[in-house]
Amino acid sequence: MASKLTGDLMGHAAGRIGQGIEERTLSDLDDMDTLARLYRPRLLRFVSAQVRDDDLAFTVVQDTLLKAYRNRTGFRGDCSINTWLTGIALNLIRDHARTQKFKFWRTAEASAVDSTEMQNHLRSSGSNAEQSMIAKQQALTVHGAIKNLSPNQRAIFTMRFIEEMELQEISLAMGMPVSTVKTHLHRATKSVRERVRGAA
């Protein structure tokens, strides 16, 4: 069972190499600069979508890379490095979510205008062409739709549709059965679908 899962993941990882998603060897973990260069952008995108706080996102990403680097000997290679890093980031987000500071900001965020760096970038990036304006509007719609999801739904939806991870990988990173992942994903997709449909 484990070997089948590993085989599936390795096969999926191999399939993604051709799609521009870099899957590297374990030796990448020995060099912090390489590790940061290869995986930090995707980690930052994922974590920013979860916490919606720039400072906290930067902190979590840096802590994730540092933790991965220090525990690199414990990485058994039974999943991709990206999945492993995502799992570490999720645990750190959960740790932060238990703190009072995070609860305060989440309460404040509920009634405040979203003004994260990513949100501003989605508003302002690109040229003035009409197509670019449509794309920006679409991206903002998804951004807003993801914001309304529960933490688990948000994480799973992001991993599935933004980070393009397989269900087995999401299951490993989240530490929950695939069936539970499917349930969260189903609800998340329904919610985002309604939001995007309403904006269309």
Added chain:
Amino acid sequence: MANVMDDDNFERTLMERLDESRGVAGEEEACNLLGAENDDAELFAMRDALRSYREQSLDWAQQRSAAMPSPLPARQSGWLVAPQWALGTAAFCACVVGAALFTHHQAVLVQQAAAVLPAAPTQQALSEDNELLSSVDLALRSSVSPTEQELGLSQVLDANRAQKRRAVQQHTD
């Protein structure tokens, strides 16, 4: 705009469309959806929205990541890494050792100086000296020439010698 596709199929088909947009899946899935125009339009809208979000958010993350410092803390010299109390203890120990060495050195110098100075004459040495002087005096007295005796110089010499002896005795006392 009735939707014939439920959420489960929508999620599955959406993922296939995303794969299709990356050139992974073939045309088979797309052909299966040709009959459902409304769902097709919605799928395309959703796919485009997700793709836009994915690309633009990654663009932001790459820009932001390039400006972030290395997660590893800057390396410091070993002595800077040591806690302050350790540095304080080391400085204190250095002072104590320095003071001990200085004190020891001073004691050695005093001992050497004491060894160079002559020892004070003991009572026994003085008595031996006196005995020696007495014996010399006696020998001299016994060797007074007849001429000196006739001239009465022996008493003067004795007086001079006794005076010198008293002077030596007073000096030694």
